[in-house]
Amino acid sequence: MSLFATRGLTVRFGGLTAVDHVDAGVEEGETLGLIGPNGSGKTTFFNAVTGLVPATGEVVFRGAPLPGLEPHQICRRGIARTFQASRLCLGLSVFDNVLIGMHTHVRCGLLEALFRRARMLSEVRQALKQAAHLLSLFNADLVDRGFDPVGALPQIDRRRVEICRALAAQPRLLLLDEPSAGMSPEETVELMKDLQIVREEMPGLSIIIIEHDMFVIEGVSRRVVAFNYGRKIAEGTFAEVARNEEVREAYLGRGSGTEGSARA
């Protein structure tokens, strides 16, 4: 049985059906690629899964239905995500941006913060070590810059911090929304290495990755789902999907080849 599956997942914005009866799923430890032209509903699919937009249909995660839950409850169940346009808190430190990812695991609350300082600080220290560990998987310099504001980092490091924030939640399913958006080709190669590291370090983690860059998709995911106009139009290995008539048409029909120069 798959870790995560949707059945007939649908999102409507007024007259527009952004996600149209989508059945998709991912196994434990699998990386699923999600492709499709601009505006085909990929981000909306993530938003529906994470509870940010209302949806109809079924989402089953670890054997239990998700719909109706608030985003923070869904995170608590074990789904973490990144965003297409970075959503880091630029004024906060690198560490703080990763630590917030551990929110659902934190035990100390207001009482400990105010009156049981030693207990809280030992938890914070341990969390900082975890954060440092995650950051060092990608770039050891990030640890030394842990108390710098994230806004001072270059684009690729910001993306890494955002991925670390999602990983810090110890999710079972990680949703990556176009991690290579806004990166140079060299940075994209580095990012792919980073994703490979995640794969090795967390073999049980399931990942769904949205990408316009077919090079990235081919490199990190074995199975691919293609969207067009909110519908799933193809599913299979990268090679199968790339050969699919409808997929080729969807991309070519909009004036951009499968090499996917189109980026949001």
Next chain:
Amino acid sequence: MIGVWAVELGLFVLVVAALLAERPIAVGLTVAAIGILLLAARTSPRLWGWVATAFRTHRAAALAGAAVLALALPFFLRASPYWTFVATMALIYVTIGQGLNVQMGTAGVINLAGAAFAGLGGYTVGLLTVRLGFAPWLAFAIGPLVAMVVGALLFIPILKVRGHYLALVTIAFGFIFNILMNNLEFTGGPQGIKNIPTLRLFGHAFTTAPTLFGVTLPSHANFYYAALAMAALVTWLAWRLYNSWVGLTLNTLRDDEIAAKCSGVSVTRHKLLAFSIGNLFVGLAGAFYAVMVGFVSPPDFDFGYSLVMLSVVILGGLDSIPGVVLGACLLIPLPERFRMLHEYRLLLYGAAIVLMLLFRPRGLWPAGVRRYGLGSPAGSFGAAGTRAEGVGVSR
């Protein structure tokens, strides 16, 4: 360490001189001296760097020095009950500022009804003591709780409302509060509530002049010391709150609500938490004010004071705990010193806010990154051996 104390003592002497100087020449000279010193510090990076480093490395000594000077202040101001009173007001505003800062600075929850929440604390004390005969200390303890609970009740219906609607609701609440106080019978209408009994500590009434070390201080010194304790306590709590998971969570939902939600933060719960803590502090200051002056009336808590409170936080620096202290200690005494400014007080505050937003949007003393009071460099957390552990704090 001696250097830190010397700087503090020098500033203290100048400030006291500026406050007490009678003749315009003397006032001008001391103010000019302070101005030149600050300017020199700001324009000479070396001097400023030295001061900043000294205060950072000897933080405990700096705090101890500041505490000693704050405790000594009434002795220097003893000839002037008026200035003792103004200093007390500054401390009350420190308390209020810390409360508003938890809401607006840390959590980004705009509250433009600070005066009304202070008024809730103050009126509660007045009503409970004068109308119902409660013991003053008990009423003083209940006042802030009422401010907190009313704030929460006001907030819950609009929990789901996003953006600046809450700001509008708080403005409306401030006006409604004032209109109600003006028109309700049991709150005394425009006259307010008079003869609020004063506090007693170990049999010593706060209205009798205290004698310390053989020196008799004005009776206002009682309130000064009490306000100092209150402001110090609230500032200490605010610092701990900021340097904790709670502070981090509030900051995150302030900066990006969606990122916070998707990290598992219950946004409404935490906004309510920040709003409640803030109103508790503000209500505490209001209750204190009521027992200090002995009466409450609607004009003491009108919208203008909400703006004063707002400017304290913005001037000092949103989300900056030392900034709030600095903001209150600058903004409250200043118009009192220059009486001609007093008429134009609100104008002054308005100008201060606009200038700050234009030229120094993060305030006079901007908030730094959160270090949780650990004092360790970032690299020290990257120690080898953590690789083996799993991800997550809960183990």
